[in-house]
Amino acid sequence: MGLVGLGTEGEAAVDGGALSAEQRRLVEAIADALYQRGPGMAFTGAGISTESGIPDYRGPNGLWSRENPTRYRDFLNDPEVRRRYWDRRRQRYPILAGARPNVGHVALARLQAAGYLEIIVTQNIDGLHQKAGSPPERVVELHGTAHAIRCLSCELLWPAEEFDPGPPGTIPDCPVCGGLVKEATVSFGEPVPRRILEHALALAEATPVMLVIGTSLKVVPAAHVPRRAARAGAFVAIVNDEPTPLDREAAVVLRARAGAALAYLAELLVGAPADSARERAS
Known part of the structure; x- marks a missing residue:
């Protein structure tokens, strides 16, 4: 397993959340991976939407x-x-x-617009990525x-x-x-459509950076998507409140709320929200 952050000391407010100095350091490691190796992809679960009241x-x-x-x-x-x-x-x-998208959804949309993220694969059925500004054609909804x-x-x-x-x-x-x-x-016990699952797996196998956000990775076959990226050699970063089965294979494991971590990530790479139109090259 790579870097792990659990700390709560030295907190600094970030868009309504709080990150410790150690947590910020780990977000900075994720930002460096996206800057050096991207564009990457994000794999999201229910944990990104709980801050929207879901x-x-x-x-x-x-x-x-x-x-x-x-x-x-x-x-x-x-x-x-x-x-x-x-x-x-x-x-x-x-x-x-x-329900309205929260700062985490907005941050991912900003990272897509700036060229740091190509695709979001989500287990969520709430449509909040699209509401936040992610193009529908660049969001794969595994569970419909x-x-x-x-x-x-x-x-x-x-x-x-x-x-x-x-x-x-x-x-x-x-x-x-x-x-x-x-x-x-996709209801409990209903198969994920094969075409959608195979598309997500192919994207995962090709991505250089896999950002896993707000998911326990206990639901299969969805959990196979980030694992496919890890086994293909991608830089895997996990942002989740609790341990996951993939932690040992990840380069970065960050225990933090998704909104605060992603807002800081977008701020590092794209700038403050008012500067979201800034080009990646700038």
């Missing part, structure tokens, strides 16, 4: 600590499961739709998006705001073929 899944206050996830097979076979699924979505989606509804039979897609799920207690179906519909996300 709970994670596996943490102490995560969604799975309060209720069991909807399993894909149960959704297909049990109308009552589908009823509960749609009632939960009616309650939660307005909150998700109203909550902002669309898809038919499992005819595979048509609708923007979420254009699809009427009906009143509480009802189960909508496809208005075209009558098939089952669900949000365009």
Whole structure:
């Protein structure tokens, strides 16, 4: 394992967060790798979005600590499961739709615009990378998006705001073929689309720098993406509150909140947010 930062002494405010002197030193090592070797790619998980008020899944206050996830097979076979699924979505989606990107999302978008990051591969379904300014074609959503509804039979897609799920207690179906519909996300037990996974793995194998942010790396096959980069020789940096299975293979392991760390990273490479239009060459 490479450099590890856990310290909290000598704190300095960075866009609403705080980093110790040791943590700043590790962010500077990441900045140097992106400057010398980039452009790189980022692999993000729920930890980058918790600062936007979106709970994670596996943490102490995560969604799975309060209720069991909807399993894909149960959704297909049990109308009552589908009823509960749609009632939960009616309650939660307005909150998700109203969520705003935080400084971490904005920092990654700035790094993309400046040429230091090429692609973001995310496990998140919240669309906050795109809201922050990352071009949609440069964001790979491994687990899909909550902002669309898809038919499992005819595979048509609708923007979420254009699809009427009906009143509480009802189960909508496809208005075209009558098939089952669900949000365009990968449910628990549902396979990640092969084309998307293979694309992400190919990007990881080719990248010189892999920045892993806010993920436990316990969900497969998504966790294979940064591991593929590590085994292809990439400089791997992990920014996460807790240990991950990839820590031993990483060049930098930083225990810090994603927002503060990424804001400082973007400030080092691109300048303060007001200077975000600065060219990389400057």
